[in-house]
Amino acid sequence: MERTMRTPIIAGNWKLNKTISESVALTTALKTLVVDETDVEIIVAPPFTALAAVNDVIVNSNIHLAAQDVYSEDSGAFTGEVSAPMLKDVGCGYVIIGHSERRQYFGETNESVNQKAKAALAHDLKPIICVGEQLEEREAGRTEAVIEDHVTGGIVGLSDTELLSCVIAYEPVWAIGTGKTATPDQAQEVHNFIRGLLTKAYAVEVASQVCIQYGGSVKPENATELMSQPDVDGALVGGASLEAESFAQIVKMAISS
Numbered sequence: 001m002e003r004t005m006r007t008p009i010i011a012g013n014w015k016l017n018k019t020i021s022e023s024v025a026l027t028t029a030l031k032t033l034v035v036d037e038t039d040v041e042i043i044v045a046p047p048f049t050a051l052a053a054v055n056d057v058i059v060n061s062n063i064h065l066a067a068q069d070v071y072s073e074d075s076g077a078f079t080g081e082v083s084a085p086m087l088k089d090v091g092c093g094y095v096i097i098g099h100s101e102r103r104q105y106f107g108e109t110n111e112s113v114n115q116k117a118k119a120a121l122a123h124d125l126k127p128i129i130c131v132g133e134q135l136e137e138r139e140a141g142r143t144e145a146v147i148e149d150h151v152t153g154g155i156v157g158l159s160d161t162e163l164l165s166c167v168i169a170y171e172p173v174w175a176i177g178t179g180k181t182a183t184p185d186q187a188q189e190v191h192n193f194i195r196g197l198l199t200k201a202y203a204v205e206v207a208s209q210v211c212i213q214y215g216g217s218v219k220p221e222n223a224t225e226l227m228s229q230p231d232v233d234g235a236l237v238g239g240a241s242l243e244a245e246s247f248a249q250i251v252k253m254a255i256s257s
């Protein structure tokens with residue numbers, strides 16, 4: 001299937017940054033800069049505390065709201081957690097799941113990623129499932145094994161329709177926040193491998209429609225080249241999403257590449 005069948009998705013993962021007022025200022029500036037962009041899905045993922053205020057800014061705009069995590073249960077005695085119905089209630093359409101920082105610092109596993117993805121899907125929230133190898137794993141020639149483990153573990157048990165609501169984000173851990181980006185060829189190689197994994201488990205018509213984003217030090221300087229690869233369907237942007245100007249530039253590159 002032609003790449004043009006997949007709308008590119010540019011998502012900004014703000015991580016542990018921005019107060020409510022800073023979030024509102026950033027989103028307000030971004031909204032003006034990207035107001036005319038229609039052929040790309042634009043997403044911002046502020047911290048939980050700013051979701052409601054950011055939602056007020058983007059309501060009726062072309063910007064969508066994501067959370068950075070979700071818990072697998074809908075309610076109950078789970079102190080500190082936030083559930084899919086709560087995220088839906090605050091205006092989220094997407095949720096990032098299994099980011100490498102959560103895998104590394106907060107004990108996220110393929111199993112919890114899968115449970116969270118199912119909880120999100122049950123409430124009409126689209127999961128952005130993050131996968132990616134660490135530097136030592138790449139150097140040991142284990143990139144494909146790790147990616148296969150993350151992808152198949154994350155999507156186990158999902159129906160065709162559920163998979164079609166998922167986004168996969170390939171984020172090599174060694175490229176996140178380091179300024180070291182995967183080369184366009186390295187990114188394409190892994191994206192193509194992920195597409196192949198999806199094709200093994202699902203019909204080609206389904207697998208070919210799933211959007212696979214690249215993440216890891218994406219900046220205006222490298223975004224066009226990365227996104228011009230046939231299986232790179234947009235970007236998950238950390239650092240460069242914290243300023244409206246650089247994030248808007250990347251959004252515009254998604255269309256032109």
Ligand code: PGA
Pocket residue numbers: 013171175176177178179215216217218236237238239240
């Ligand atoms: P970065 O982060 O763009 O700052 O490397 C990307 C991510 O972690 O999603």
